[in-house]
Amino acid sequence: MKHDLGPLEELLEQRLGLSRGSLHLGADLEAVLRERMRARGCSDLGDYRRALDRPEFAREELHVLAGQLTVGETYFFREWQQIEACVEIALPERFAARPDGEPITVLSAGCASGEEVYTLAIALHTAYPGLLPHRIKVVGVDVNPGAIQKAQRARYSEWALRAVPDDMRKRFFVRAGEEVALRKEIARLVAFEVRNLLDDDPAFWRPGAFDAIFCRNVLMYFAPQKMAEVLGRFAGALAPRGFLFLASSESLRAANAAFEAAHSHGIFYYRRSAAPRHPAPGDAPRASRWVASIHEASARVAEVARRVSPPPRRAAPAVPPAPRSSPSTRPPAAAELAAIDRALTLIGGERFTDAMAALAALPQRAASSARVELLRAVILCQQGDLAPAERACQRALDAGDAGDASDSGAAHYVLGLCQEQAGDAAGAAQHYRAAASRDPGFAMPHLRLGLLAKRAGDLATTRDELGRAAALLASERQERLVLFGGGFPRSTLIGLCQAELEARGGRAG
Ligand SMILES: C[S@@+](CC[C@H](N)C(=O)[O-])C[C@H]1O[C@@H](n2cnc3c(N)ncnc32)[C@H](O)[C@@H]1O
Structure with a gap:
């Protein structure tokens, strides 16, 4: 029978800060606690919990628990x-x-x-x-x-x-x-x-x-x-x-x-x-x-995870809607949706290795869908693995021929990010333009084009692109804000465009 871990979760939250949700992210919490309970000679989890009230016991033990329960993913030159x-x-x-x-x-x-x-x-x-x-x-x-x-x-x-x-x-x-x-x-x-x-x-x-x-x-x-x-x-x-x-x-x-x-x-x-x-x-x-x-960022990821397929628009959009999937598109199976949900949640938590593992567990047919290739590309790009990220984008584009234009727009967008990271501003701009033309409602390529133009000293294009980005951001899909918005709420991204526009004597449209 499962033990009630509530009191130990409460203590770990109080002493290490970790939320209950994140305590279960990287490890089987109960298995870790039972292993520690045995290692410290406690008779059961209740006894172990009481021992943690003793400062001399807790001092060392909390460090050991931190080593097993926290996520330590990191790398040189990150961001x-x-x-x-x-x-x-x-x-x-x-x-x-x-x-x-x-x-x-x-x-x-x-x-x-x-x-x-x-x-x-x-x-x-x-x-x-x-x-x-x-x-x-x-x-x-x-x-x-x-x-x-x-x-x-x-x-x-x-x-x-x-x-x-x-x-x-x-x-x-x-x-x-x-x-x-x-x-x-x-x-x-x-x-x-x-x-x-x-x-x-x-x-x-x-x-x-x-x-x-x-x-x-x-x-x-x-x-x-x-x-x-x-x-x-x-x-x-x-x-x-x-x-x-x-x-x-x-x-x-x-x-x-x-x-x-x-x-x-x-x-x-x-x-x-x-x-x-x-x-x-x-x-x-x-x-x-x-x-x-x-927390909103994680909540947004969860929301996206519930709505992997594009949501129906409620009001008339301010911009032309993205072309819809062709009727021949195969509907994703439940297992595929669940794996995509999980990968999105993990990407939102920057747990890229785990997100990649979630996608790798998919059956072959699902693993090569445009959406999955796209998520793979996002992960690889975030990890700085630019060449594999570009190959995944290409596969997303190939797989998405008959699919969703917003996926192919996103694949071009990620290709642009890869080229920008590799220092090829002209190549990046070309892909951002392709992303914007395939998916006219996609705000992020305009934002990047505006920032590239700003760096190149092209005032007119900066104003144009950032004005368009600000307008499109108002109705940008939540899913894309999660994947491409750097964790920032819509209002902050719009604020960035407006601040840049004001500094250059323009106005957000
Ligand atoms: C995902 S790593 C981040 C590493 C690095 N800052 C980066 O961004 O690449 C999170 C780190 O936070 C540490 N951590 C978690 N809770 C902590 C706490 N209460 N006090 C100090 N460090 C903590 C973990 O041990 C882990 O090494």
């Missing part, structure tokens, strides 16, 4: 544009704000096995040679001691380096047998420690301790109250106007007292307001509103 924004925008500003030689400190909160911390070190060392570690400090903390040990060892599999450009790889890594080692002169520039973000430690979280905090792909696994608690801690410990970087699939509400959204380099980040209102302990309900949109 590189955020690192660039930190180097090019945050650092110069923070140097100006600390003219007396006081060091700038960048924290990676939930750093897993160190790839994010070392990516920051590589970028900062390249831009500001000689300033680490005395003038610029980079610190990584994680609740999982095994991950911190691996970080300190600074040796990785090839897979962890999948997004590292060749020149950086040659400069900063050396082969070490089956593994790749980060060069010692970079590894020694950073510091790591085992730390639970939920543990209060006034010395570590002192006011103004940090100039920038990266907390990417961590809070999305937290219960809302716990996210609010951690964000309150960040707000207190960030210098005024300090920077907070979340993953692009996570977002705070634009309007909250402690953080303001900002954007550049095609990404969003947050600034601590100059005089934030720090949430007090009894303030959680208000504070939890800040984080509602991180």
